[in-house]
Structures are given as C-alpha cells and as structure tokens.
Amino acid sequence: MIRPNADSHTQYAWHTAFVTNAQRAHTPPTLEEVAARAGVSRATASRVLRGETNVSESARTAVLDAAKEISYTPNRAARSLVTGRSDSVAFLVDETEERMFADPFFLGMLRSAQVAIAAAGLQLVFTVTSGPDDHRRFVEYAAGGHVDGVLLMSLHGRRQLPQQLEALGVPTVLSGRPLTGRRTIYYVDADNVGGGQLATEHLLASGRKVVATVTGPQDMCAGQDRLIGYRKAVEASGRLVEHSLIADAEFTQESGFNATRQLLEDRPDVDAIFAASDLTAMGAIRAIERSGRRVFDDIAVIGFDDISEAALMQPALTTIRQPVADLGTTMSQRLLERIDGGEPPKMTILPVELIKRQTA
Amino acid sequence: MIRPNADSHTQYAWHTAFVTNAQRAHTPPTLEEVAARAGVSRATASRVLRGETNVSESARTAVLDAAKEISYTPNRAARSLVTGRSDSVAFLVDETEERMFADPFFLGMLRSAQVAIAAAGLQLVFTVTSGPDDHRRFVEYAAGGHVDGVLLMSLHGRRQLPQQLEALGVPTVLSGRPLTGRRTIYYVDADNVGGGQLATEHLLASGRKVVATVTGPQDMCAGQDRLIGYRKAVEASGRLVEHSLIADAEFTQESGFNATRQLLEDRPDVDAIFAASDLTAMGAIRAIERSGRRVFDDIAVIGFDDISEAALMQPALTTIRQPVADLGTTMSQRLLERIDGGEPPKMTILPVELIKRQTA
DNA sequence: CGCAAGTGTGAGAGCGCTCTCATGGAGTGT
DNA sequence: ACACTCCATGAGAGCGCTCTCACACTTGCG
Numbered sequence A, B: 001m002i003r004p005n006a007d008s009h010t011q012y013a014w015h016t017a018f019v020t021n022a023q024r025a026h027t028p029p030t031l032e033e034v035a036a037r038a039g040v041s042r043a044t045a046s047r048v049l050r051g052e053t054n055v056s057e058s059a060r061t062a063v064l065d066a067a068k069e070i071s072y073t074p075n076r077a078a079r080s081l082v083t084g085r086s087d088s089v090a091f092l093v094d095e096t097e098e099r100m101f102a103d104p105f106f107l108g109m110l111r112s113a114q115v116a117i118a119a120a121g122l123q124l125v126f127t128v129t130s131g132p133d134d135h136r137r138f139v140e141y142a143a144g145g146h147v148d149g150v151l152l153m154s155l156h157g158r159r160q161l162p163q164q165l166e167a168l169g170v171p172t173v174l175s176g177r178p179l180t181g182r183r184t185i186y187y188v189d190a191d192n193v194g195g196g197q198l199a200t201e202h203l204l205a206s207g208r209k210v211v212a213t214v215t216g217p218q219d220m221c222a223g224q225d226r227l228i229g230y231r232k233a234v235e236a237s238g239r240l241v242e243h244s245l246i247a248d249a250e251f252t253q254e255s256g257f258n259a260t261r262q263l264l265e266d267r268p269d270v271d272a273i274f275a276a277s278d279l280t281a282m283g284a285i286r287a288i289e290r291s292g293r294r295v296f297d298d299i300a301v302i303g304f305d306d307i308s309e310a311a312l313m314q315p316a317l318t319t320i321r322q323p324v325a326d327l328g329t330t331m332s333q334r335l336l337e338r339i340d341g342g343e344p345p346k347m348t349i350l351p352v353e354l355i356k357r358q359t360a
Numbered sequence C: 001c002g003c004a005a006g007t008g009t010g011a012g013a014g015c016g017c018t019c020t021c022a023t024g025g026a027g028t029g030t
Numbered sequence D: 001a002c003a004c005t006c007c008a009t010g011a012g013a014g015c016g017c018t019c020t021c022a023c024a025c026t027t028g029c030g
Helices: A031-038 A042-049 A057-069 A076-083 A097-102 A104-119 A132-143 A161-167 A192-205 A221-236 A253-266 A278-290 A308-312 A324-339 B031-038 B042-049 B057-069 B076-083 B097-102 B104-119 B132-143 B161-167 B192-205 B221-236 B253-266 B278-290 B308-312 B324-339
Strands: A088-093 A123-128 A149-153 A172-175 A186-190 A211-214 A272-275 A300-305 A318-321 A347-350 A353-355 B088-093 B123-128 B149-153 B172-175 B186-190 B211-214 B272-275 B300-305 B318-321 B347-350 B353-355
Touching: A031 A042, A031 A057, A042 A057, A076 B076, A088 A104, A088 A132, A088 A324, A097 A104, A097 B104, A104 A123, A104 A149, A104 A324, A104 B097, A104 B123, A123 B104, A132 A161, A149 A161, A149 A324, A161 A172, A172 A324, A186 A192, A186 A221, A186 A324, A192 A211, A192 A221, A192 A272, A192 A300, A192 A318, A192 A353, A211 A221, A211 A253, A211 A278, A253 A272, A253 A278, A272 A278, A278 A300, A278 A308, A324 A347, B031 B042, B031 B057, B042 B057, B088 B104, B088 B132, B097 B104, B104 B123, B104 B149, B104 B324, B132 B161, B149 B161, B149 B324, B161 B172, B172 B324, B186 B192, B186 B221, B186 B324, B192 B211, B192 B221, B192 B272, B192 B300, B192 B318, B192 B353, B211 B221, B211 B253, B211 B278, B253 B272, B253 B278, B272 B278, B278 B300, B278 B308, B324 B347
Parallel strands: A088 A123, A088 A149, A149 A172, A172 A186, A186 A347, A211 A272, A272 A300, A300 A318, B088 B123, B088 B149, B149 B172, B172 B186, B186 B347, B211 B272, B272 B300, B300 B318
Antiparallel strands: A123 B123, A318 A353, B318 B353
C-alpha cells in the first residue's frame, strides 16, 4: 500500500502528496489516521464525526481539526457495511426512457426529488425500468441493500413492485394512487378527481353547453381519476354523461390530436374540451385549428398539469396546476421519514389549482 | 441477528421467510450461506460469482444453483470496501437545476448516459451543482471514493473541477471542449465549428445575401465555436464579417427573441439568420413574426441541436443535428474504459449533420 | 465516608466480501 | 518411480467503519 508521509504529520492534505503510481494513486485518509493525529481512539473519533454528544470538548476539537487537516471523508462503503444503510435512494420511473424524457411531469419530479434528497445528504440513484425483466432486476438490486428506499413513479396497471419492495424491507413511496393494495402502500398524489371536477365545472360555469373530455390512459389512476372528476361535474350540473363526448387518449400530444379529430367529427356541436393533460390539450388545440375552428371562440380548452409550455404557448393554455414540486418534495420527505424509522401518513393528496389563461 | 431457517435448507427464497421484526426484517443471504449450501468455501463461491474461469464445472453449477435458490445478491458495500470501487459514476451538471431541466440537450445526455451506464452494470448518481460551494462539496464527496468516475456536463468558464477530480484519481470525462487544460482533459464534443460553418454555408449557398448570427454564451466553448464556424464560412465566401450582423444571446428562447428584435432594427436588410441553438432559433422566429416578416420567404432561419420540438413546430425548423445520444454514449464508454484502466483517446469530436426542413 | 449512578473513553469484534497464499492431488516428463 | 508443474481449492487476513461492552473516573446522596 502506498501511503506517503503517513506518519510525517505533513500539514498538506493527503491528495496533494507525492505519489508514484498514477493509476491507484490515492489512498484516502482513514478514521484511524484521524484518531492517531488527534490522539484519541478510533471509537472517539467516530463519535465526534457522527455528531454524538457524549464526547469531551477537547476531544471534539482535536478530532475535528485533525479531520480537516487531512481532508478526511468517511468511506461510505465501510459505514454502509456495518450500519446496513447505503445513504442512497432510488428514483425509479416505470416507463421507457423515451416516455420518461418526453414528459415534463417526470422531469419536474426528478428535479424536486433530487433537491430534497441531496439536501438530506443522500444520493439519488436514477433508474428507468420498463417491463417485468427490468422489475425483477431492480428488485434483486434493491434486495442487495443498495438503496435505503425507493421513490417510485408512474406505476402502470396492477404491478406488484411496491409490495415486493416493501416485503423486502425497502421502504417505498409511490407517486400516484396505486390500483392495488391501497391499504398498505405509501403514496402521494395530486387531487386528480377534484382537478377534473374543477376543470369541467369551470367550462360549464362559463356557459359552455357541450363539454367533452379527452382522457388519459385508463390503466393509471391519474387517467381514471380525472375522468371521474369530469363525470362528477357533469352529473352535478344535472346533465347526462354522454359516451360520445368521451374520447380516449394517452398523455401525449399525438394521441390528443387524433382523439380530438375524431371527437370533432362525431360531435360537431362540442364547444368545450377538458383534456386530461397539457400535452393532450396541445394535441387537441392543433386538431381544433386544423378543423378550421377557433380555440376559445368556438371551443374552449382546458388542460391538466401546468407544464411550463402551457404559459408560453399561443394562446396561453388554461389548465389545472398540479403541484409538481410539492409532490416530489413530499414524497422525498415521507421516504426519508420512513427510512429513519418513522411512520408518516400513508397517503397524501395535494390540492390542485385552476390557472385561467386564454383558452377557457 | 434474526435469520430464520438459516440452516434448515428451505427451498424458499429468504425474503418470503417468516420474520418477526417488521423494521429490520431482512437479512439478505450472504456469500457464506451460498458457499455452505453449495458445499464449497467462500473463496470458491466468490470465484464462481465473479466469473473466474479456474473453477471446476461441478463447483460452478453447485454455487450457481445455491445462489439462485436463496436469491443471493452480492452486497455492494462489502465488495466496494475491499475492491476500492463503488460501481457507480456521477452524472454532474454544472448548472442550476432550473437550467438543467429547461434544456433538452442535458436531458438527452442524461438519457443516453443512464442507458450506457446501466448496461455496464453500474449505477448513475445524478448530481446538479451550481457555484463553488457545490463544487467543493462534490470534490470532497468524490474524494471519499463514492464514485469511480464522473461525467461532467457543461462546465462554465475556466473552472478547475476536472483537474481537481483527476488529481484525486477520479477519472472524469467532459462534455464540451474545455477552455483550459485541453491537453490533460478527456472530453467528447460535437463538431461545433463545422456545424456553424455548415449552417452558414447552407444559407449562403441558397442565395441569401445578408446572413446574420444570433450567438450562444461566449463563456462556453459551444457558444464560441459555433460563432467561429459562422465567421469561417462568411470569410470563405469572400465577404467581410460585419459586427452588426452578430447578435449576442444565450442558449434560451427569451434571449434569442430579444437579440433578434434588436438585430432586425439595426439591420433591416437581414435575409438569413444562423441561431446558435434551437431554443435561440425559436426565439428568433417569434421576433421575426412579431416584426411582420415571414420566416423563409423574408428571412431564412437555421438552428443548432435538433431538439425534438424542431421537427414538430410550424414551420418545421431547419437545423444542425447534434448527435446527442452518441455524445452521451461515447462519454460513458470512454469513462468506463478509463475506470477499467484503459487509455482511450483524450478527445473525440462527433460529426454534425444538416437537417433541411422548412425554415431555410 | 461509602456506594450507586453517571460520564467519557478505548479495546475489540465483526459487517460481507475479495484476494493472497499455502496445500494437496492430478498430470507430465525423464 | 520420482521430481516436477499445474490446477482447483480453502484458510485466513483485512478493507474502514460502527457499536457493544467494560473500564476508569467523577459526581451525588444518604
């Protein structure tokens, strides 16, 4: 082992010391060295560095000084080995990378999670899975104790991933209400039902007569719930929910465009559309314009999400704002709390908000 | 330690076994257990699992079977502790999160890096730094041996981060030609000079007479080089490079809009614009339309990057395609090679490509 | 003044793995 | 048959840290 000047008490940080082997040049300082330099035992040095209080003031400063002098950073692997914690959490998106990166929602979640997790001193391991093979691999990986917890985004269908992870003792917090095992799973979600309702009520209240909806995918709770909200509002207004006013789409521009084109053919009398996402709404607007009608004047459109493009586009999109940053932050907080052994609320629904712009 | 059925040779995977303590329920199987079950020593089991060849066939299958039966996954922390490798690399973006998430370029890089790194069996630790404080913290972190290498994106100005990391023995690969230390730093970049030249030549060749450019930030090589390309092409055509045809901007829509508005006031005779990025081009187009002129008919516009919006917008944007996926993949490969002790080429410039659409 | 309780400290075990080195048995050459 | 190499294997050390436990030493109280 090459450890130059190990006992020469040089005042320079270890990494500026001369070394011969360029490849494996660096042997970072160990706790042992800090302890020796501070004149205490490894145990005491460890206590100081971990912030325990039952240490004398003199020992504390000696250790802190020594650590600083040699630029000591604890070796996470060693700590991890004994504590059984890895100080990292996985950010897992159950989508193809293509869709993950196409959707501003995920990016917003990644962003806020990154900030929250980094602030707690843990690292974010970023993972994308699509398909059962990936799931199995990830479960194995998590089982190996490589992450202390999982932030799980956008679970499709009735997949059992969260249950499996929890069974392995890996705390998991889900984004979006799960379709199964609602009792046992921790999740954070936006008020999708309330948002769908709010959007539809707004269209109705502004005097629109024939309010249609372009839905999201029905294998995800966000898609389901926003449609439920639409239904509720229509029924509350004393009307009948007409099947011909419900056009199925995904959370993409493309599918929104196609669904709306068909909708406008089937029901030329439509004068308002609640699109289940902003991307869908953008597709709907293109379809409306393509059909020769005018947005707002002929057909009002309201979206869902409030992605950044919504405010910038022409005309600016009226939409239901989802608190993406809050969602990510709350998920992270819940997870961190669970990792520390706490018992935060199992579910949290965050409120949404109507953002009135030019399309409705 | 709770380890139920430790020696009962149950055929069930360990994590389905009954356990009492809900909090720390799980003690994943260890190599020791695999070895015992296979009737070999820890050393031999380790050899098999690491894929060494000097093991008898009978031992190999016994170990593999045993590992499968108890769903064994090696503990990375333990391995890491002895090998000194962490099997993870950092994806570090030297920007505020805001800008990181606003720019499709970074997202594309993140995407391709994620795929490449995951394929190699390593994990991607995602980090965003802005400012010297963050840099210092990151250097400390990397010094602790927590990552085997760093993918560094978008280093601004003359920052010394890559040099520091290399000095610590942490292999680093940069995206974008560094402004300092070019000799010692590994980097991958697109042919920005060639791209700028190609774009400008295309405008000139299609009969445009007064070709302006809206630049990128001049504290980054991408901004500098694209401008150099513009200059080269203008000079090669036998014209003079006019200062009044160079409008300064950042890689954002907003700044592209403002710079172009000013440009059109100063030089109403402009009939073509090379914008240093697609976002800039989008801003430029808005400014052109706002001024009452028509894109292409009055003023041709060409961008740089070929972000996904470029193909979708109306009119579709002519641009220089940067091979983002290749860039990320190549960076990752270079880094992996270096981590394995190889000596890949220090610099790589990937070719760009003219994508002709409707604006030029 | 004696005993219990409290406080700071160090010795040492051990987390799960890799890797070196010694060993023994099979194969090869003379 | 003997020395030799070659190969599969296991024993055991040790990576850097945390944590338990025992030990001295103080302090408080009857």
